[in-house]
Amino acid sequence: MKISFILNGQPQTVDVDGNVPLLWVIRDMLDLKGTKFGCGKAACGACTIHVNDEAVRSCSYAAKYAEGQKITTIEGLGSESDPHPVQQAWMEEIVPQCGYCQPGFIMATAALLNKNPNPSDEEIDQNIVNVCRCATYYRMRKAIHRAAEIQNNA
């Protein structure tokens, strides 16, 4: 089926089986590799994207649901020349190690800050439930608070 949506601000149309997870459409058809495949079971969060600014795990999101939606991936969140506050904070705190899970965490954090500009530690714990094997959680928490600061001062 033909599915049309806005991807990182640009209209996109793909012709694909509507049940295919959007993750693979993004990665393999649209060639944006920043959205990661980690488990395919919505358990790790590496594939987190935004659908209308809400965090969604794209490995468990059928492509057909993207019709007419606003989709944002890590590539659309910010760039080196114009980083999103969360990306800025991630660089300031030098969070990534292997880096594979980081786009998912960054997308989840950006979604969190959209709705909750000043999350408490408890709210961070409740909402950021992705998995990082390098266990960069300690710096991530600092980066999330820092991102809130950057965003609120903007």
Place this chain on the structure above:
Amino acid sequence: MSKKISRRKFLVRGSLGTLGVLAVGTYLFRNPLRRTLIETIDATLPSYSGTGTEATLWFELTKENKVIFHSPKVEMGQGSFTSFAQMIAEELDVSLDQIVIQAAATETGIVDGLSTGGSLSIATFWKPLRELAATMREMLKMLAAQKLGVAANSLSTKDGIISGGGKTLTYAAVAEGVTEWPELDEVPEPRSSGFKHIGKPVQRVDLGPKVFGEPIFGMDAEIPGMLHAAIIRPSAIGAKLKSVDTETASKMPGVVQVVKMEEWVGIVAQSYPQALAAKMKMKVEWDIPKVWTNEDLQEILQVGKGDRLASQKEGDALDPASEDVMTMEFRSPIGAHAQLEPNAAVADYKDGKVTVILSTQVIGITQKMVADAMDLELENVNIVPTYLGGGFGRRLNTSHAIQACELSKAVGKPVKYVFTRKEEFQNDQFRPPTHHIMHGRLGEDGYLDSLEHHYASGDVSFNSVLLPNFLNNALGTDVGAIRGANIMYHKIPNYHTVQWHLTLPFATSWWRSLGLLANTFAVESFVDEMALKAKKDPVDFRLKRLDDSPNAKRIRKVIETAVEKSGYVDEVVDGRAMGLAASIDTGTPAAHVAEVSIKDGNIIVHKVTCAVDCGLAVNPDQVRAQCEGAIIMGMSGALYEKMELKDGALTPTIYGPYKMALMRHAPKEIDIHLVQGVDIPMPVGEPPMGPIGAAIGNAVRRLTGKRLTELPINLEKLEA
């Protein structure tokens, strides 16, 4: 010692023990994975038009005066690329942003013959890489001297520019048109002090790509025209393919070919979801010779069974039956690597040659494995490593490269084979489960008089591709399982360590820090218990039995530092207790104090104070990052993780049921203290993992009055 450098091939004989070519050539690393990077480089840095066919390549100079370093080691998060850049910048006199680090492919550069692992990348490259960079600097100066008509020793170098006699030349300009490099009589001595880059907490070189989602991982690799594959492998241990009905699957949309091999079945399709969908429809029967259970494992895994390999034998052995001997047993479970990037490989088999792009810690070994399996000459197999989405030892066996090659050969097109998460969990090479029996006796002074550690473990280095068994036998022990097992308190009059090597029905291997986490848990929990029995201060109880050897002094220092910085007290204050533990691993001592409380039956780790002596920290910030990561990953292993046998298969097969530390479990405070006891870099990726399980257990002992003896530790086990 002076090292001769041959002119003809521009060879540099460094202490790496390998031959390197200083080449100025085309940027020839053109695998599609790197296309973004290459496009950037092509757009901004039109390269020299050399032949670029050198078989071995260390550095390249581009026209834009950038230096490309082809690293024999891969970057898997440990930050070594950043430290390499610092080391190169220091000696080559270029700025950090003039350096591009690239994992070498077998075709383009020198790859590590063994592996990236053992926390050794920076420690082993410390000298040779700086020598190599210094050599290149001196060669450039000699060339510049010729071009400028001044004496080489009157020239100075900075930011990739050579100046002297009022003239300047960029390195690129110096190298332009050079076909033969000058000869150096000696490898220049790298600087030993006054560092500009070394020892500074510079940003990671891969920070941008990792924060902005660039396609840098094996999983992101593509070769034009490639197809996608899923593979059916057995779930049950030892299962053999009996029959497979490919009828339905072959007719599924997008399926190009179902490839039936002796031990597995591959489905090649236009897209990965199509391959997965077809896999779901495949009907497979397995022959399962034995349905393994947890009980079977418990039966096998016991001290006293298997091969006995003593590694420490000092003084008299204890008689465990004696009344004054205290004995405790400890256990640790099977651990999964659970790295976030599932294994994947893109292979292009064409005309008797094959290229494989993948995340691997063993580039040379994978090349050999593929060559053997595909019956190809080594030079016809090009292994292209990428950034790794986590290593932790999982990618010391990347034999799935063979399957990707087989599939590519079968369909005559490039094929990308991606593990499912279930495959990843069930085909892991696990951290082996362990069983420990500790014996101890107090002397008349109330300090340890005897300490014995008897432990049983499955393979780590035994049966590994990295180390032939004869070497293990020669070393007298499984050198992986032993990590952290030996007793470091050498002033104890009698101490013994004995390994019982066992064969398990599933593959076990390297897992970040190998035996260290479990061994230290057993030894340091027991030492703590003995201190309680002796009614001694746990700090003094340990320090009293450290001798005056250089390493023992370093251990003493980290213990004292952790104790001092944490304000360690051996009592419960406001519902919180502190637990102390220490270890030394690959020459790096670490001591942790964990501050712990119990809430709603859960162990909460509030703060970890860590003192570690990893010598000279090339990048102190990344050393800290390694400590933080090792502490939380170690906590995860110590408090939550466990694989089990169910219906003959290893389980669970997904995050969640395989419980791991999440954001909410991470300590809110981690206080790292770097104690520099030696002036060279020592390993740091793994050593700080050692003490964490015991430190937490020792705190819980004070909160509950009970000793947890089985990883993962949780309070349910106290009630049981």
Place this chain on the structure above:
Amino acid sequence: MKIRITYLTLLVLLVTGLSVASYPEEDFRLPEKQVPSTEEDSPDDESLIAFNKMMDVLTHQRCLNCHPSDNIPKQGEDSHPHRFDITRANASGAATNCNTCHQASNNDFSGVPGAPDWALAPHSMRWEGLSRVEIATSMMNRANNGNRSAEDIMHHLTEHELVLWAWEPGMDVAGNPRELPPVSKEDYIAAVKKWIELGAIIPQE
């Protein structure tokens, strides 16, 4: 028309009534046990049979898992706590909520179940650990059920896609089909309708 709108609003409230994060214990009141109005009629037996059939379904983990009593949604045939320590607070979570993973239909690739309006039942509708009679009593109590009439309840139980998802629960994470409720959808719907029609008589314990 107005009635219909109210009904829809209520329905939405019933399945997504999550705006209140926590409910003080005293808010939850079980009403006095209802006594059947007629005591000797045969409809009683018929009602009891229908009641039990309905309750065979409502007490199945397919239903109970999302009607928890402790603010923790459950998963699977063994009703284990939702993985990753998901709680009621996540139902309205800013970055991780039900719809981060659960969509309008099951996903066979991920094994994540889905249906329209996927959500956790409000705390007032907690069923876990309650007896059949207690569940029914609470379910029919307007104070707990989102002010629904018996007819509203009948519509919810027999028409709402989230409820009927129980018969199309899809594949689990391992790719195995999820267990169905012990009564067929048709028999269940018939039983609910019969029970309501006969006066929604809740038997005595």
